[in-house]
Amino acid sequence: MHHHGYVWTGPKQRYDDEALRRPPPPHPPPDGSRPDLVLRHREVKAEFPTVDLPPLETAYWLIKPEKLVRGTWEEPKEAADWLGERLGEYATLVVDFLETPRDIEAGVKARTARGTVREGRADVQDSPWRAGPSLQHRRQ
Structure with missing residues (x-):
């Protein structure tokens, strides 16, 4: 077994952006959804895998880029x-x-x-x- 270490520092407002700290839902909002929901889903889907924010669940660090491992x-x-x-x-x-x-x-x-x-x-x-x-x- 081995152990990884990660560090994130930044403003609490960014830390509180929980949508970017969890994987996006597997399916986009249904047709006819509000445009802001569709846009937010796209943003989270694109950014979650690479954003350096600490995920809400520790296991999600393992799907982050290796460059984030300290x-x-x-x-x-x-x-x-x-x-x-x-x-x-x-x-x-x-x-x-x-x-x-x-x-x-x-x-x-x-x-x-x-x-x-x-x-x-x-x-x-x-x-x-x-x-x-x-x-x-x-x-x-």
């Missing part, structure tokens, strides 16, 4: 250490969005991620808009 590791400790370093690196950029800098304690999040990944229990993703890492549990 690192690949065989060992979960190495991946979790990288995540902890990124959290520390970007913490100062997001403090304005948080109630207190303690909301983004890179060491705690890295330890949580390391244990989760090491045990193969879940994929880990994190954002300053979350209280803690999101664990995408794997089905056994």
Whole structure:
């Protein structure tokens, strides 16, 4: 097994564009639909596979371009250490969005991620808009 690392930074307004963070519906809107819906479907269909926004589901990273992968590791400790370093690196950029800098304690999040990944229990993703890492549990 191996682990990939991704990083996205940008304005929260862009992050909140959920249509670009999920795959488009498999079929376009039916004939006679509002022109804005048809246009939006085309936009999402064209952009989702290549846009660097973090997808709503971790597994969707795997259909993104390889150039978005910031690192690949065989060992979960190495991946979790990288995540902890990124959290520390970007913490100062997001403090304005948080109630207190303690909301983004890179060491705690890295330890949580390391244990989760090491045990193969879940994929880990994190954002300053979350209280803690999101664990995408794997089905056994």
